[in-house]
Amino acid sequence: MDTAGTPDAVGLELDDIQSGVLHPRPSPYVGTYVLLRIDDRAAGRELMRRLGTVVSADPPTSEPARGAWVTVALTYPGLQALGVPRESLDSFAPEFREGMAARAAELGDVGESSPANWEEPLGSPDVHVALAALSPDAGRLAAVVERARHAHQELPGVEVIWRQDCYQLPTGRTSFGFKDGIGNPAVEGSGIPGSNPRERPIKAGEFLLGYPDETGGLPPMPTPELLGRNGTYIVFRKLHTRVAAYRRYLHERAASREEEALLGAKMVGRWHSGAPLALSPDRDDPELGADPARNNDFDYHDDPRGFRCPAGAHARRANPRDALDHEGSVNVRLHRMIRRGTSYGPELPEGVLDDDGADRGIVFVFVGTHLKRQFEFVKTQWLNGGIFIGTPTEKDPLVGPNDESGVFTIPQRPIRRRLQGLPPFVVVRGGEYCFVPGLRALRWLAELNT
């Protein structure tokens, strides 16, 4: 098995990279997301200086299970508010400069999910700085949040404009009932092992600016080099989940709890426990789901027609592994994403089919250097459409922008099953494209004198 290699092999400057970029989140976890607006340039720079100290206090080699850290990210209006020179601003990725709200039509964020309906101030030019603090327990979170608060409180000209707490549900699963955060690629040179022994570590440049990516070249990097190097982009989206509607949908189409669980698993590609359909097609296998050595050790070449895991299942769409190898033009390694999402909101108690009005879902977080060919490609081509799997009119059954007329095909013998009338189970409440600077870059931002 290939490992993620030693840090020396690729020469990643680990002491310049923010901890949250490379380290998987702890499990269990508690966390908080805070958005800030910079009204005063000098105060914003002071904020960068202070946050630089907070972030570099996180030992980059800390054990994920013990660690608690803060990640600092900036939106394009945030870079503008700090007075980053025009030449440098223009060197950022076009999608980042446009911002997520401007990409809504492209991303399928329409109807209820459209920016007009987003939670304030998400998607507005007021969002400048995003902070994420994550920790294995409330005690350590409080300590790390306190350090971050110290950095921005009593700084006139810097306002907290939004906050979202998150925590892992007692079940260890996300609101729809599935274990999440299992499949993530290994980053070459990080020293952190990946979860799929069949997937070679992905070139560091797919996730960090300043290193070669899967094309062999360097990803386009903002200038000056001091600002771009060891940075990356993140996407964060608050995704509200309609759990009661999802449960009712399955309930109305299944003759038993077992069949409900099976239909749900077919939609996701994994059972509630995390056990993949590819390895356990007929029933859940909690031991397999809980075993990190086995629960991601599979691909799809022996299931081309999707009898075990439908080609349209969420996880198979989002990472088709070797299923597209026959399509000469598709290199799945160019579309890999690191996910760092977390759950928010209370659990809808087991068996409840009526909505209780609570806000629950996931804060989806993607990390990568290519917003367009990683996050946007996967979202638009693989989740929002089905041309690549020969079902052009079908969208992701769980997270796709379905409109009450969505269809999901489950291959089975003797005849396939079609689920019809799929409504949207996920509503976008807002989000942002951000840039995560390296630590030297944070200092560079703090010392700007424009």
Ligand code: HEM
């Ligand atoms: C509320 C929305 C979402 C929910 C509830 C959700 C849930 C899940 C679950 C349960 C899994 C399987 C567990 C795992 O492999 O970690 C998964 C996998 C995955 N999801 Fe999502 N997801 C959501 C949105 C998204 C979006 C918007 C994207 C991409 C744009 C995405 C990309 C992925 C990827 C890349 C995987 C890993 C697939 C693999 O490597 O096998 N997900 N998701």
